[in-house]
Amino acid sequence: MSANPVNIRRSALPARLSHYTHLTAEERGALEQAEQQERRLVAGALLVGVSAPIDSLFVVQQGWLHSSVTLANGARQILRFHYPGDLIGTSSIAWSQAATALTAVSDCIVTEVPKANLGRLFATHGRIGGLLYAIAAAESVALADRLTSIGRMNAIERLATLLLDIMARLRVTAGGVIDSFDLPLTQADLGDALGLTKVHVNRTFREMEARGMVTRNGRRVHIVDEKALIAFTGFVDRYAVIATEWLPAAA
Amino acid sequence: MSANPVNIRRSALPARLSHYTHLTAEERGALEQAEQQERRLVAGALLVGVSAPIDSLFVVQQGWLHSSVTLANGARQILRFHYPGDLIGTSSIAWSQAATALTAVSDCIVTEVPKANLGRLFATHGRIGGLLYAIAAAESVALADRLTSIGRMNAIERLATLLLDIMARLRVTAGGVIDSFDLPLTQADLGDALGLTKVHVNRTFREMEARGMVTRNGRRVHIVDEKALIAFTGFVDRYAVIATEWLPAAA
DNA sequence: CGATCAATTGACCGACCTCAAGAGGTGTGG
DNA sequence: CCACACCTCTTGAGGTCGGTCAATTGATCG
Structure with missing residues (x-):
């Protein structure tokens, strides 16, 4: 320590x-x-x-x-x-x-x-x-993206967008490319983030599995085909790049 | 000019x-x-x-x-x-x-x-x-408040919150206390802001009138009892005050 | 005066909610 | 080491809020 x-x-x-x-x-x-x-x-x-x-x-x-x-x-x-x-x-x-x-x-x-x-x-x-x-x-x-998701998307698109968002954000820290991650959230938490009930989050997750979009194993979530999911949701990664050229040069 | x-x-x-x-x-x-x-x-x-x-x-x-x-x-x-x-x-x-x-x-x-x-x-x-x-x-x-509104409130609460939000923001410019304002938005616009359809915005507006919450006259919207509406929605004005004491004194 | 746009209203529909019960997993105390 | 409590996940049945589709009214504007 x-x-x-x-x-x-x-x-x-x-x-x-x-x-x-x-x-x-x-x-x-x-x-x-x-x-x-x-x-x-x-x-x-x-x-x-x-x-x-x-x-x-x-x-x-x-x-x-x-x-x-x-x-x-x-x-x-x-x-x-x-x-x-x-x-x-x-x-x-x-x-x-x-x-x-x-x-x-x-x-x-x-x-x-x-x-x-x-x-x-x-x-x-x-x-x-x-x-x-x-x-x-x-x-x-990114918050506005979530707003859009809740305001204008159905349950499956909302959940998919959130999962992609979490993964994108974890990548900034994790460094490399990842396609699965541990999700320390209950389905009630996810519902509170997505404007859904926990019951419907559950059904939505199962529907995503049935459609072959994700697999789950305990808390581990695996995104099967990220490109397809991005196309499906229109997700944009807001964390990968941030422009800084407008800042004056370092002293 | x-x-x-x-x-x-x-x-x-x-x-x-x-x-x-x-x-x-x-x-x-x-x-x-x-x-x-x-x-x-x-x-x-x-x-x-x-x-x-x-x-x-x-x-x-x-x-x-x-x-x-x-x-x-x-x-x-x-x-x-x-x-x-x-x-x-x-x-x-x-x-x-x-x-x-x-x-x-x-x-x-x-x-x-x-x-x-x-x-x-x-x-x-x-x-x-x-x-x-x-x-x-x-x-x-304020954006997070809107997110909460769309994620966890019904149509009437959402519309009421938005109207209060607009009025609060106009007050920063208008100066004085106002209880009505011109709303240059169509009901379709309001729907797109609230995650509702324009049809349901219409019904919601009429319901608010029926309940005596607002009156309308053309584009003019009058909030009948702001205190009651604030209590009803839990609205918080995020624009009135912003802390600045943490900034160093002016040079 | 027709054309266009916004507001309004009705009838019906469906995505998501509510209520409820059961299953699986985990931690704790006896 | 078992039994119980608790939490989360899962599934079913039925209800509702808001959506969809469509038609009418009213206002504005060349």
């Missing part, structure tokens, strides 16, 4: 940013100094509750989380999944209370970034600010 | 940012210099098509626009509405092609902001960068 809480080595955030553009050693250092103590969560643990006062963001280092809201009638909507390298809790930037709950899907490790540190980062390293803005824009488009 | 295309006076963007924090004269000048020529659009005109190569963003000065996508089966999803003071086309920051179409809902005026100018702005005025980031985070939460 190399747990120096202030100087985390090899944080997932600079690694993620490096995926899109070259960072100078100085920039990387500034990023790592913004991060503070580490928190470990077991699967299912709540990191932040809705309306909790909060003045930090978090960087996901390991594992999955999701952000969600629960309505007055008890219904839940899962808004987004978060993976290593994501800067999360961004709604606390705009307000001093959390707009959504953050829950660990699998066991995970996050590090805290106080808002003030982020402010300093924007002021002193505008290039990083621009890059964070670009990533936020890309995530916003 | 004071149409100097390079030095637009009183752009809506600095006015919007001033709504949330004080801008120095210098910051205001930098913002205004980033904006370039002005474009006027008639209602229904397409500003940017999907997949169009694009290396500018736009500031809405007057009127409404929306961003949308059209699926292979012809279905359309309207993702978001844009009002004066909004910086739009942000997906072109992350990629060199537009991810969504931008269409004028009413006659409107926009000014162009080349991506490179935005990059310079982030590098030289980090505080503005942080503020834009905060606004983007707030809009992302």
Whole structure:
């Protein structure tokens, strides 16, 4: 364990940013100094509750989380999944209370970034600010894709799109090309993400198997023919590439 | 007409940012210099098509626009509405092609902001960068609210939420408190925004009238009892306040 | 004054929901 | 090491909200 809480080595955030553009050693250092103590969560643990006062963001280092809201009638909507390298809790930037709950899907490790540190980062390293803005824009488009999926697609297309989305996002971290992955979500979770009931998620999954689109083995999901599924859903990978040429050159 | 295309006076963007924090004269000048020529659009005109190569963003000065996508089966999803003071086309920051179409809902005026100018702005005025980031985070939460609405609410709640959302957003510009507004959208548009058909939007609107929630007169929509409607939908205004205390003080 | 578009209404349909029960798997305590 | 509790997955039967199709009305505009 190399747990120096202030100087985390090899944080997932600079690694993620490096995926899109070259960072100078100085920039990387500034990023790592913004991060503070580490928190470990077991699967299912709540990191932040809705309306909790909060003045930090978090960087996901390991594992999955999701952000969600629960309505007055008890219904839940899962808004987004978060993976290593994501800067999360961004709604606390705009307000001093959390707009959504953050829950660990699998066991995970996050590090805290106080808002003030982020402010300093924007002021002193505008290039990083621009890059964070670009990533936020890309995530916003991915969220819009989910909206489109729920608003205008049937159950099988929704589930297929979500599976492709998860796989695309895992690839940014995993590096290589993968065609299967462990899905640490219950069918109730999937339903809450897709605007369906768990019962219908089940039927939809079975229908996808019957059509030869996926196979399942426990939590493991295997995408049989990704190209065909992409053609079927019109899915677009929003994570693979992000333009950075509009940012000024590194100092 | 004071149409100097390079030095637009009183752009809506600095006015919007001033709504949330004080801008120095210098910051205001930098913002205004980033904006370039002005474009006027008639209602229904397409500003940017999907997949169009694009290396500018736009500031809405007057009127409404929306961003949308059209699926292979012809279905359309309207993702978001844009009002004066909004910086739009942000997906072109992350990629060199537009991810969504931008269409004028009413006659409107926009000014162009080349991506490179935005990059310079982030590098030289980090505080503005942080503020834009905060606004983007707030809009992302508003989009998540729409997602929740479509995923987990019935037709009447969805329409009510959208009407409240539009009114809240208009208030940022209109200033005062309003309880009615002109809705330049067809019922087909509303359906595409809500994940409903235009036929069902019609029935839903009539049901809302029958229940005494709204009255309509041509394009004019009047919210009868806003408090009750907010309680009914759980709507949260994401535009009224945005925290800025985490940004370093102005230089 | 015809043409076009938006709003409206009716009849019927179907994708997804609700309710309910059973099966399989896992952890825990006795 | 078994028994029980609990959770998730699975399947069936029947209901409903919103969709589809189609026709009519009303408004706007050359």
